[in-house]
Amino acid sequence: xxxxxxxSPALYPYYKKENDIVIVVDIFRASTTICAMLSxxxxxxxxxxxxxxxxxYKSKGYIVGGERNAKKLEFADFGNSPFDYKKxxxxxxxxxxxxxxxxxxxxAAAGCKTLFIGAFSNIDILSRECFTLGxxxxxxxxxxxxxxxxAEDTLFAGAFTEKLSKLGxxxxxSDSVRIAIEMWDKAKNDPIEFLKTSEHYKRLINNGxxxxxxxxxxxxxxxxxxxxxxxENKLRIE
Amino acid sequence: xxxxxxxSPALYPYYKKENDIVIVVDIFRASTTICAMLSxxxxxxxxxxxxxxxxxYKSKGYIVGGERNAKKLEFADFGNSPFDYKKxxxxxxxxxxxxxxxxxxxxAAAGCKTLFIGAFSNIDILSRECFTLGxxxxxxxxxxxxxxxxAEDTLFAGAFTEKLSKLGxxxxxSDSVRIAIEMWDKAKNDPIEFLKTSEHYKRLINNGxxxxxxxxxxxxxxxxxxxxxxxENKLRIE
Numbered sequence: 092x093x094x095x096x097x098x099s100p101a102l103y104p105y106y107k108k109e110n111d112i113v114i115v116v117d118i119f120r121a122s123t124t125i126c127a128m129l130s131x132x133x134x135x136x137x138x139x140x141x142x143x144x145x146x147x148y149k150s151k152g153y154i155v156g157g158e159r160n161a162k163k164l165e166f167a168d169f170g171n172s173p174f175d176y177k178k179x180x181x182x183x184x185x186x187x188x189x190x191x192x193x194x195x196x197x198x199a200a201a202g203c204k205t206l207f208i209g210a211f212s213n214i215d216i217l218s219r220e221c222f223t224l225g226x227x228x229x230x231x232x233x234x235x236x237x238x239x240x241x242a243e244d245t246l247f248a249g250a251f252t253e254k255l256s257k258l259g260x261x262x263x264x265s266d267s268v269r270i271a272i273e274m275w276d277k278a279k280n281d282p283i284e285f286l287k288t289s290e291h292y293k294r295l296i297n298n299g300x301x302x303x304x305x306x307x308x309x310x311x312x313x314x315x316x317x318x319x320x321x322x323e324n325k326l327r328i329e
Numbered sequence: 330x331x332x333x334x335x336x337s338p339a340l341y342p343y344y345k346k347e348n349d350i351v352i353v354v355d356i357f358r359a360s361t362t363i364c365a366m367l368s369x370x371x372x373x374x375x376x377x378x379x380x381x382x383x384x385x386y387k388s389k390g391y392i393v394g395g396e397r398n399a400k401k402l403e404f405a406d407f408g409n410s411p412f413d414y415k416k417x418x419x420x421x422x423x424x425x426x427x428x429x430x431x432x433x434x435x436x437a438a439a440g441c442k443t444l445f446i447g448a449f450s451n452i453d454i455l456s457r458e459c460f461t462l463g464x465x466x467x468x469x470x471x472x473x474x475x476x477x478x479x480a481e482d483t484l485f486a487g488a489f490t491e492k493l494s495k496l497g498x499x500x501x502x503s504d505s506v507r508i509a510i511e512m513w514d515k516a517k518n519d520p521i522e523f524l525k526t527s528e529h530y531k532r533l534i535n536n537g538x539x540x541x542x543x544x545x546x547x548x549x550x551x552x553x554x555x556x557x558x559x560x561e562n563k564l565r566i567e
Contacts, residue, residue: 098478099337099340099343101339101343102337102339102340102478105475105476105477106477236503239340239343239344239503240336240340240503240504240505240508241503242504242507242508245508263526265477265478265479266474266477266478266479266480266483266528266529267478269480270480270508270512273512274508274511274512277511277515288501288507289504289507290503290504291504
């Protein structure tokens with residue numbers, strides 16, 4: 092099975108091929124939070140790229156999660172912390188969600204054949220699911236930060252590739268795979284310590300989201316596989 | 330001094346700021362070859378992005394270096410090997426040059442305030458020159474491979490940042506700097522061995538350019554600082 096890694100949504104046009112399985116990743120925090128929402132019983136997550144669109148949903152009565160630059164949007168019900176979306180809030184509801192990077196990355200890859208949401212919180216079940224599907228390439232699409240490359244998504248891409256390599260034979264689609272694997276190899280003994288000099292770590296600390304960091308690196312706390320249904324523009328689990 | 334690293338020309342719009350010093354890098358092989366041309370006495374190198382434009386120069390009598398996908402273009406006088414451009418050929422001539430990635434990266438950054446060409450062959454003098462200028466940010470722009478990220482340019486970016494850090498205090502503009510430094514740290518004891526699984530290494534081997542690889546990783550063989558003059562569209566040394 093071929094694995095490739097695209098370290099920024101702006102690079103996706105150069106990495107994409109037909110029939111790819113695309114894993115959208117935004118460790119801090121959108122992809123982790125989407126897993127938390129669906130794991131806590133949300134019917135679906137509706138990812139929207141623009142603030143305007145999120146406001147329209149809000150006026151129709153939807154629960155809206157909205158974040159820009161690590162801060163909750165004023166009009167939104169909640170921000171981008173996985174802890175915001177507790178069972179009693181999300182259960183059986185469609186949650187509209189717009190974030191700085193993650194929902195933009197979903198948007199960039201929305202035309203692909205199969206789109207899954209990846210996070211440390213679903214890393215094992217997702218890697219098994221990719222192997223079970225057993226067709227096409229797997230492309231990890233890192234949301235990054237405003238199209239710049241970030242450390243935490245790169246680390247996940249390396250960790251996920253390592254998981255895949257334990258399930259069967261994989262080949263590397265490009266040098267980015269090697270880069271992510273080497274990074275993960277350097278960081279895996281203590282990824283949070285490794286990230287302390289990274290941009291987004293500091294941004295989360297400065298915005299009082301310190302508690303989210305450990306959660307976002309904890310493996311397998313939400314063993315579900317969120318997939319994107321393009322005809323409905325909804326993320327769901329089976 | 331702030332240092333940032335842009336790992337693909339397609340990401341440059343997200344990294345660029347006014348007054349940046351941009352170092353364009355295409356280790357295999359355009360930036361290394363440009364240094365060889367100018368070090369061997371070429372009056373200038375005229376970087377052109379399209380094959381059509383290079384053909385027009387050829388019809389006017391210019392010496393043309395042309396490469397796509399690691400192969401010499403048929404109509405061109407020479408390809409993209411630094412060994413092609415010997416003193417008796419290039420001396421006092423303007424050389425027109427078009428390559429798969431390197432000349433495209435120059436094109437992408439052509440509007441910046443200061444553009445230098447970087448390679449292992451001029452790494453020390455170039456890092457000193459950047460510190461001497463002592464203003465603005467330094468952005469290493471990696472040419473990559475058709476806008477995908479590659480290992481060898483990432484390694485140079487890490488090595489160059491390490492050189493800068495030995496000359497004075499530097500800060501990191503984004504997580505890409507950390508990524509490049511970690512990669513270089515892993516590879517620096519034997520970068521060529523490290524690269525043996527990389528895409529472009531294999532491409533060069535398959536195209537009989539094995540001899541270029543060691544040259545492209547040798548430090549300080551051409552201690553010159555090529556800069557881009559936008560009004561003339563020429564690369565020169567002082």
